[in-house]
Amino acid sequence: MAMLTILLLSKLLSLFSKFAVATDTITQSEFLEDNTTLVSNNGTFELGFFTPGSSSSPNRYVGIWYKNIPIRTVVWVANRDNPIKDNSSKLSINTQGNLVLVNQNNTVIWSTNTTAKASLVVAQLLDSGNLVLRDEKDTNPENYLWQSFDYPSDTFLPGMKLGWDLKKGLNWFLTAWKNWDDPSPGDFTRSTLHTNNPEEVMWKGTTQYYRSGPWDGIGFSGIPSVSSDSNTNYTIVSNKDEFYITYSLIDKSLISRVVMNQTRYARQRLAWNIDSQTWRVSSELPTDFCDQYNICGAFGICVIGQAPACKCLDGFKPKSPRNWTQMSWNQGCVHNQTWSCRKKGRDGFNKFSNVKVPDTRRSWVNANMTLDECKNKCWENCSCTAYANSDIKGGGSGCAIWFSDLLDIRLMPNAGQDLYIRLAMSETEIITGIEGKNNKSQQEDFELPLFDLASIAHATNNFSNDNKLGEGGFGPVYKGILPYGQEVAVKRLSETSRQGLKEFKNEVMLCAELQHRNLVKVLGCCIQDDEKLLIYEYMANKSLDVFLFG
Incomplete structure (x- = not known):
C-alpha cells in the first residue's frame, strides 16, 4: 500500500511539473523536458526542443520560435554548437543559478555562464522573445542575471542590441546558420x-564583405532605406560604456525580423504576411554590385548604371591603367598631380555630393566642431585626405576627418552626404570651373557632367581608327556608344594642339552655357591623366538637312 501511494505521488508530481512549465517560467524546482515548452505571456514566442528544417538527422536543439506562425521560424538556439542525439534531455536551473541542458547521463550539453548570485532564480521567456534569468522578486531588466539577447544567433529582433557593451565586455553580433538544416555557426557574420x-x-x-557607412544622424550613410523605413524606429546609443543600434516597430501588430542568410550571403528583413501565410523579404543587403566592399579600390568610386561601374574620383587616375582597362580595380587610384601640403594655392579640397563616405577605420570624429573648423583641422594635418560633417541633420554639424587612402566610396543618388577630398589646387580649380562657378560676371551656376577616361575609351573602342569621324586643328573626333546605348562624338585634344588647359577650360565653360536646340548638345567632358576630352551629342550625316528641309 505504501509503495502504491509513493507511485501515485510520483505520477502526480510529474504531471504537476509538466503542467507548471506550460507557462512562461521555470523555477529551480522545475525542469523542461523534450515534450514540453515555455510560452511567453502574450503567446508570441515559444521555447522548447526542435529538429531543424527538413533534416532527417536525430539532432535536437533547444530554441525559441514564433508560437502562432505555422512555418516554424526559429529566432534563437541555445546549443547550436552541440546538438542533442536523443529526446531524453532536460533544461533546468542548477544550484549555482545557471540554466543547464543535460542529457540522460547528466552530462552538461549547454549552460549559461552567469556568476551573479540571487536567493531564488527563475528563467522566463518574455514577450520580446528574450529568455532571461532573474531573481524571482526582481523584474528590473537592468538586474537580469543572464539573457539570450546578449548572445544572438542569426536573427535581430525588435529590442535587441547590435554593438558593444564595453563595461560588461559583450560584443552583440549575428552569425548565420551553416544551412537551413544546420543551426551551427556559418562563416557569414554581421558586427x-x-x-x-x-x-x-x-x-x-x-x-570584409559589406559596410553600412557610419551613422550620419538620420541613417547609415550607405543604407538610405534605414531612414526611409516608416514602420521602424531605429535608435543609436553611443557613450563611453557602450555603442549599439536597436529598433522597434511602430505598428505592434506587425511581425518583422532581420536574419543573416548564408545561402544568399545577404542580410534580409522579412515581414510575415497574414494573407499568404508566408515570410516576405522587404529589404536585402548588399543591394547591388557597388555594395561589395571596396570594389573600386583606394580613391575609386562606384556608380551603379555606369559601365564600367568603377571610376577614379575626379583629380585621380588609375594606379595601374592596364589593370583598370581590364576592369580589375583593386589597386585603386592615385592623385593626378603631386600636391604640396599646407601651401596656399597648391593644396585644397573638392566637394563630392551624395556619396557613401569612406571606411571609418581611418577616421576621427569631433561632434562639437563646425565644418569650417573641420576643414582647417584637416588642412593642418598632411595625413588628412578628406573631411565631412559627422551629422547631416539640420544643415549639418560635427566633424569627421579621414587619413590615408579613402576606401569603399559609392555614389548614392538622392541620399548619402557631402564629402570634401584633398587635391592639388590646380585640380580643384579645374573641377570647380567645370562643376559650376563662372566668376567673370554674376557667378551664374551651370552643370556639366564629368566622364571618366576608362568609360570613354571603352565607348570609342579605345579610340580606334574605325571609330574616327574626322580631325581638326585641335585633334581627332571619334564616334562612341555609351553603356546605356547613346551615341556620342568625342573630341580628343591632341598633345600637339595649341589649345592648352586654360583654353580647354574656357571652351568647357562656354559650351556649358551655350546650350541651344539648334546647336549640337555638349554632354560632358573628361580631364584625366594627360587627356582632355569633350563629349558631344552625335549627329548623323544629313541630320541638319532633314531638320531644316524635311
Missing part, C-alpha cells in the same frame, strides 16, 4: 566596428 565613427559590417569568414 559593429568599434571605431571613433562606428558602422556595421558583414564578413565572409575573415574577409
